[in-house]
Amino acid sequence: MTDKRPILTLITGADRGIGFETAMSLAKKGQHILLGSRNMVRGKKAVDKIRQAGYDAELLILDVTDQTDIDRNKLIVNEKFGYLDTLINNAGIALDNHEDAATLSTNVIRKEFDVNFFGTVSMIQAFIPLLKRAKSGKIINVSSNMGSLDLASDPNSKFYNVSSLGYQSSKAAVNFATITFAKELADTNITVNSVNPGWTATAFGGRDTKQPVPDGMQTVQEGARQIVKLASDPRNDLNGTFTENDGSLPW
Numbered sequence: 001m002t003d004k005r006p007i008l009t010l011i012t013g014a015d016r017g018i019g020f021e022t023a024m025s026l027a028k029k030g031q032h033i034l035l036g037s038r039n040m041v042r043g044k045k046a047v048d049k050i051r052q053a054g055y056d057a058e059l060l061i062l063d064v065t066d067q068t069d070i071d072r073n074k075l076i077v078n079e080k081f082g083y084l085d086t087l088i089n090n091a092g093i094a095l096d097n098h099e100d101a102a103t104l105s106t107n108v109i110r111k112e113f114d115v116n117f118f119g120t121v122s123m124i125q126a127f128i129p130l131l132k133r134a135k136s137g138k139i140i141n142v143s144s145n146m147g148s149l150d151l152a153s154d155p156n157s158k159f160y161n162v163s164s165l166g167y168q169s170s171k172a173a174v175n176f177a178t179i180t181f182a183k184e185l186a187d188t189n190i191t192v193n194s195v196n197p198g199w200t201a202t203a204f205g206g207r208d209t210k211q212p213v214p215d216g217m218q219t220v221q222e223g224a225r226q227i228v229k230l231a232s233d234p235r236n237d238l239n240g241t242f243t244e245n246d247g248s249l250p251w
């Protein structure tokens, strides 16, 4: 008997930006999208856009910093589907923009860790049991080249002189979570990988999207490409990697 159940993909923070583009692209490939948004109006609008294009998506109201919300959504997915193929931890914030670490508020750093790191870890912990029921489970953590310790400490890297302690350390911590869960789940059906979308034209970090796109900034399609590639690869044979469109990145 063939397995007819759809590939089920949950994406956090997917009502706009790279998350939405990933949702639309994977829906076009026939995946059933559980579109995470913490805003009912924006979330519904995003789901409607995918449905109007003729593809499958449904809304999960989900704030990744709220454990009650995460547990409620886990129950919903369990009751409705009983499994999850792919979890894409995309929700992210950047509140410190090249500020001196000497004076940066630790409250700002805590907020960034709350979404970027603790949100990611909480989602993984909650959904592992459902991912284990997939034929081939995937966890994709949307990280950043700004979280690469190797690049930040390499005088020849363009990231050497970047200083956003809160955002960078929270993404470095995301990468550590990727390595840890990849090893812990290596004997299961689940792979865990980090992806760097690259500098992308979204509203991220408070960017005004009405402003002209600076040189070197990618489109959202380019930003979502490597995430979509991993999420739609039937082989699912990468585990514990950190990649971008151009290939591997140093941790």
Ligand SMILES: NC(=O)c1ccc[n+]([C@@H]2O[C@H](COP(=O)([O-])OP(=O)(O)OC[C@H]3O[C@@H](n4cnc5c(N)ncnc54)[C@H](OP(=O)(O)O)[C@@H]3O)[C@@H](O)[C@H]2O)c1
Binding pocket: 012, 013, 014, 015, 016, 017, 018, 019, 037, 038, 039, 062, 063, 064, 065, 089, 090, 091, 092, 093, 115, 119, 142, 143, 144, 145, 196, 197, 198, 199, 200, 201, 202, 203, 204, 205
């Ligand atoms: N754009 C870039 O240049 C770039 C580069 C490298 C990595 N990244 C990473 O790519 C990911 C997506 O970024 P983006 O550029 O698409 O940014 P974006 O347009 O600002 O989208 C971020 C999404 O995350 C959601 N979010 C924030 N806090 C959340 C929470 N507590 N719970 C659930 N959702 C939450 C936002 O929802 P609200 O509207 O409700 O806040 C929004 O839907 C992030 O992880 C970011 O770090 C981006």
